[in-house]
Amino acid sequence: MELSGEPIPAHQSSHRADPSAGDLQLEERTSLRRVRGLSTELTDITEVEYRQLRLEEVVLAGVWTSGSAAHAEASMRELAALAETAGSVVLEGLIQRRDKPDAATYLGSGKAAELREVVEATGADTVICDGELTPAQLTALEKIVKVKVIDRTALILDIFAQHATSREGKAQVSLAQMEYMLPRLRGWGEALSRQAGGRAGSNGGVGLRGPGETKIETDRRRIRERMAKLRREIQAMKSSRDTKRARRQRNQVPAVAIVGYTNAGKSSLLNALTDAGVLVQNALFATLDPTTRRAELDDGREYVLTDTVGFVRHLPTQLVEAFRSTLEEVTSADVLLHVVDGSDEFPLEQINAVRQVIDDVVREQEAPAPPEMLVINKIDAADPVALAKLRRTLPDAVFVSAHTKAGIPGLRTRIAEMLTRTDVEVLVEVPYSRGDLVSRIHAEGTVSLETHESEGTRIRAHVPPALASVLVDYGL
Numbered sequence: 001m002e003l004s005g006e007p008i009p010a011h012q013s014s015h016r017a018d019p020s021a022g023d024l025q026l027e028e029r030t031s032l033r034r035v036r037g038l039s040t041e042l043t044d045i046t047e048v049e050y051r052q053l054r055l056e057e058v059v060l061a062g063v064w065t066s067g068s069a070a071h072a073e074a075s076m077r078e079l080a081a082l083a084e085t086a087g088s089v090v091l092e093g094l095i096q097r098r099d100k101p102d103a104a105t106y107l108g109s110g111k112a113a114e115l116r117e118v119v120e121a122t123g124a125d126t127v128i129c130d131g132e133l134t135p136a137q138l139t140a141l142e143k144i145v146k147v148k149v150i151d152r153t154a155l156i157l158d159i160f161a162q163h164a165t166s167r168e169g170k171a172q173v174s175l176a177q178m179e180y181m182l183p184r185l186r187g188w189g190e191a192l193s194r195q196a197g198g199r200a201g202s203n204g205g206v207g208l209r210g211p212g213e214t215k216i217e218t219d220r221r222r223i224r225e226r227m228a229k230l231r232r233e234i235q236a237m238k239s240s241r242d243t244k245r246a247r248r249q250r251n252q253v254p255a256v257a258i259v260g261y262t263n264a265g266k267s268s269l270l271n272a273l274t275d276a277g278v279l280v281q282n283a284l285f286a287t288l289d290p291t292t293r294r295a296e297l298d299d300g301r302e303y304v305l306t307d308t309v310g311f312v313r314h315l316p317t318q319l320v321e322a323f324r325s326t327l328e329e330v331t332s333a334d335v336l337l338h339v340v341d342g343s344d345e346f347p348l349e350q351i352n353a354v355r356q357v358i359d360d361v362v363r364e365q366e367a368p369a370p371p372e373m374l375v376i377n378k379i380d381a382a383d384p385v386a387l388a389k390l391r392r393t394l395p396d397a398v399f400v401s402a403h404t405k406a407g408i409p410g411l412r413t414r415i416a417e418m419l420t421r422t423d424v425e426v427l428v429e430v431p432y433s434r435g436d437l438v439s440r441i442h443a444e445g446t447v448s449l450e451t452h453e454s455e456g457t458r459i460r461a462h463v464p465p466a467l468a469s470v471l472v473d474y475g476l
């Protein structure tokens with residue numbers, strides 16, 4: 001299979017004259033794109049957070065174990081998009097049909113030799129495998145193809161490392177990278193020292209110049225120490241976020257979280273609903289740090305809308321672990337807007353991949369998952385026949401285009417309905433001394449009856465659960 005080597009064009013979708021924060025961030029990101037041919041690697045293996053994989057010209061390799069050929073090719077195209085997002089140029093892709101990956105070398109030995117020929121013919125410096133390989137598989141395959149071999153997990157971690165901007169995001173990515181590297185230290189040491197000796201593959205010293213056992217042991221200890229420190233730091237940042245969330249809950253502002261597959265248009269939807277001007281990029285994992293914006297329903301009620309990191313098939317477990325505090329904030333929202341790219345070839349699989357990650361996060365949380373609303377985006381770009389089929393399969397979903405704004409008014413109405421549905425009905429008599437509570441009921445709820453009695457104001461209303469608990473003392 002041939003794959004295009006064109007880098008994904010990063011294009012702006014904002015049309016206003018003044019650059020938004022997202023535009024500026026995009027400019028910065030594109031101006032910092034990796035320059036081909038320059039190595040950014042550090043030699044100290046423990047400097048994980050600053051380290052970027054040296055990915056330049058790559059060949060992709062995948063093992064196709066189940067599903068149709070179209071699925072296998074879609075998976076390779078996604079791997080190519082990931083590689084390009086990481087800044088590399090994809091020269092070629094190979095898929096092998098097999099019951100399961102080869103235990104020793106991932107690809108079978110015949111295919112591995114063929115891969116070596118492709119690498120040689122194209123002059124590639126890296127092979128990226130579409131899966132998570134064991135440290136032994138990585139080393140064994142490197143010995144055959146004689147260039148650096150990395151797996152999908154390392155690639156995704158590299159993209160996250162490039163895109164992290166906040167202190168918390170950077171700490172979370174570093175933690176995930178270290179977790180991944182710990183059992184692979186020897187392999188990495190070999191790859192590093194081989195590169196130090198010249199262009200990869202130009203010498204026969206593979207495996208001979210790895211750091212000695214003592215160095216590896218020291219490195220391991222230092223990495224473990226840094227991981228413990230990072231976990232403490234992330235925990236501390238989480239508590240400050242918990243405080244903010246508690247304040248919001250006290251103030252009764254309902255929270256809606258946007259979740260979805262990477263590149264589905266989550267940030268675009270946040271912009272369409274709130275004019276937030278956040279970064280939109282045709283790249284995978286453009287957003288890592290959660291952005292929360294105030295938004296208003298048509299009836300004037302306020303809510304907050306959070307956009308956050310996208311998910312992908314086989315999201316590395318190290319990342320789910322490291323980003324748990326960010327993800328828990330999302331899964332503790334009142335409503336989830338699950339955004340799906342309606343123009344994707346396999347939207348139902350995107351939906352499943354996202355639900356799996358959410359299940360993983362929710363399982364360790366006390367509260368159940370919030371109610372979900374499916375939002376099928378990019379209807380302007382979707383194939384009409386596929387779209388009609390999707391409408392039949394997902395009758396409850398809302399179909400929109402963040403670009404043309406088609407369906408956005410309807411989406412607003414549905415959000416309002418969902419937030420009302422989580423409200424509870426109360427019948428209370430609020431003493432005249434608590435005029436503040438009466439104002440809150442009006443601001444946050446929907447009042448169906450209001451009379452003035454001798455002791456206070458009698459109100460029947462639908463209010464958010466937290467306000468209902470404040471009102472419990474005045475119930476009739």
Ligand SMILES: Nc1nc2c(ncn2[C@@H]2O[C@H](COP(=O)(O)OP(=O)(O)OP(=O)(O)O)[C@@H](O)[C@H]2O)c(=O)[nH]1
Pocket residue numbers: 013260261262263264265266267268269279280281282283284285286287288308309310311377378379380381400401402403404
């Ligand atoms: N045709 C079309 N393209 C869209 C629409 N919404 C978003 N896009 C494009 O899809 C790409 C991804 O949009 P983003 O909003 O950055 O997607 P995201 O889900 O936030 O992506 P990550 O943060 O990377 O996970 C961009 O190139 C957008 O311009 C839409 O309604 N129609």
Ligand SMILES: [Mg+2]
Pocket residue numbers: 266267268279280286287308
């Ligand atoms: Mg985004």
